[in-house]
Amino acid sequence: MTDDSYILSDPKTGTQVELPVHRGTLGAPTLDISNLYRDTGMFTYDPGFVSTASCHSSITYIDGDEGVLLYRGYPIEQLAEHCSFIEVSYLLLNGELPKPEQLTAFRSKIVHHTMVNEQMKSFFTAFRYDAHPMAIMVGAVGSLSAFYHDALDVHDPEHRELSAYRLIAKIPTIAAASYKHNIGEPFVYPRNDLGYCANLLRMMFSVPAEPYEANDVSVRALNLLFILHADHEQNASTSTVRLSASSGANPYACVAAGIASLWGPAHGGANEAVLSMLSEIGTVDNIGPFIDKAKDKDDPFRLMGFGHRVYKNYDPRAALIRTICHEVLDGLGDDADPLFELALKLEEIALQDEYFIERKLYPNVDFYSGIIYKALGIPSSMFTVMFAIARTTGWVAHWMEMMADPGQRIGRPRQLYDGSARRDFVGMDKR
Numbered sequence: 001m002t003d004d005s006y007i008l009s010d011p012k013t014g015t016q017v018e019l020p021v022h023r024g025t026l027g028a029p030t031l032d033i034s035n036l037y038r039d040t041g042m043f044t045y046d047p048g049f050v051s052t053a054s055c056h057s058s059i060t061y062i063d064g065d066e067g068v069l070l071y072r073g074y075p076i077e078q079l080a081e082h083c084s085f086i087e088v089s090y091l092l093l094n095g096e097l098p099k100p101e102q103l104t105a106f107r108s109k110i111v112h113h114t115m116v117n118e119q120m121k122s123f124f125t126a127f128r129y130d131a132h133p134m135a136i137m138v139g140a141v142g143s144l145s146a147f148y149h150d151a152l153d154v155h156d157p158e159h160r161e162l163s164a165y166r167l168i169a170k171i172p173t174i175a176a177a178s179y180k181h182n183i184g185e186p187f188v189y190p191r192n193d194l195g196y197c198a199n200l201l202r203m204m205f206s207v208p209a210e211p212y213e214a215n216d217v218s219v220r221a222l223n224l225l226f227i228l229h230a231d232h233e234q235n236a237s238t239s240t241v242r243l244s245a246s247s248g249a250n251p252y253a254c255v256a257a258g259i260a261s262l263w264g265p266a267h268g269g270a271n272e273a274v275l276s277m278l279s280e281i282g283t284v285d286n287i288g289p290f291i292d293k294a295k296d297k298d299d300p301f302r303l304m305g306f307g308h309r310v311y312k313n314y315d316p317r318a319a320l321i322r323t324i325c326h327e328v329l330d331g332l333g334d335d336a337d338p339l340f341e342l343a344l345k346l347e348e349i350a351l352q353d354e355y356f357i358e359r360k361l362y363p364n365v366d367f368y369s370g371i372i373y374k375a376l377g378i379p380s381s382m383f384t385v386m387f388a389i390a391r392t393t394g395w396v397a398h399w400m401e402m403m404a405d406p407g408q409r410i411g412r413p414r415q416l417y418d419g420s421a422r423r424d425f426v427g428m429d430k431r
């Protein structure tokens with residue numbers, strides 16, 4: 001992997017250190033500083049990991065300047081057009097698109113793990129009726145490790161594979177149960193003859209008193225949103241999963257940590273925040289004052305669903321979602337959602353504003369996804385849960401990749417200490 005090297009020199013002492021430069025298949029060359037402390041006694045400082053590659057990975061590639069997203073080399077647009085979410089999950093986990101028999105076998109492994117232990121019911125009911133479903137998700141997914149002692153050896157590849165199937169299979173069941181708990185309806189068991197998305201919609205929206213069949217438009221829309229959310233290289237939640245797992249912690253605990261990180265409004269919580277923001281803006285006339293508020297450095301408000309650490313161009317996922325918004329709203333007979341019209345206008349105004357142009361702030365994946373979820377009848381408190389279901393595949397793929405790497409070590413960042421120097425204890429009477 002090392003092609004060349006880079007010389008760092010200290011002008012004061014004249015000391016030089018030669019650092020290897022790694023070049024991956026695509027993307028920026030990467031300076032290997034792993035021996036820098038040993039060789040120079042210095043750390044590197046990069047809050048927010050703006051210039052730091054925390055690992056090597058062959059799962060997902062993003063070109064933020066060009067607005068490109070590839071899963072295992074395949075452009076997201078092509079996968080979105082041709083694949084099911086389960087097919088994309090296979091690709092993310094295994095590195096190649098499945099042959100028909102491989103897909104059948106994979107699907108069968110997933111559907112045989114969709115149920116959760118019956119004792120988990122009391123876990124859900126222990127939450128207050130109005131608990132945020134993401135709070136339930138963090139707890140319920142973490143609790144899975146208490147049920148599956150048979151496969152918790154993270155150094156055993158077969159145990160890892162079984163845990164991967166369990167996580168991908170059970171997350172929709174847990175998500176639907178979190179929702180049912182919120183609205184006071186009975187939990188609905190999974191049906192293994194249904195596809196991944198149709199089954200989730202049924203677990204969320206059916207009631208024992210009536211027959212239910214998920215609408216095809218909703219199933220297709222959910223399938224597309226799940227593909228677009230399935231992975232996004234070393235984002236905050238994936239890095240959280242990796243860091244948690246680096247200590248050898250079990251995958252359920254690590255994915256629960258990932259869900260907690262995803263919940264934040266700067267990350268997956270943005271889809272819920274976008275809808276509240278649009279509702280608050282209310283009408284096109286109010287867009288101006290909200291844009292001014294977002295630009296005001298003394299105001300913490302940000303235009304939710306705008307901006308991205310990596311994309312300095314239109315987020316390709318947002319472009320796809322915006323395109324299908326019309327189709328989904330038409331298909332569901334809801335073509336005049338005023339929030340969609342408002343979102344389109346807000347985007348148009350922001351993209352002509354010097355502040356957003358200069359900073360290369362474009363709509364991200366969360367800007368339009370809530371409009372579709374809303375059209376599917378999914379309440380805004382469940383938007384980030386939907387993101388978590390899809391991203392579980394990515395988290396699991398990264399965990400599998402990391403655990404299979406013989407060079408894997410515990411993640412242990414260092415710091416630039418700026419607290420007090422050593423000092424002696426002062427008794428209570430002298431403080």
Ligand code: CMC
Nearest residue numbers: 265266267268270294302303304305306307308309359364
């Ligand atoms: N509204 C107004 N100003 C913004 C916004 C925004 N949404 N995003 C960034 N800026 C400004 C920011 O104030 C800064 O300005 P200046 O250079 O004058 O100080 C500049 O743009 C760069 O921002 P940053 O905070 O340094 O960028 P970052 O890479 O640390 O943060 C971000 C990226 C996504 C957290 C941020 O753009 C943001 O808070 N966006 C709104 C929340 C959001 O939509 N999050 C979803 C992200 S995509 C899905 C996901 O990851 O889950």
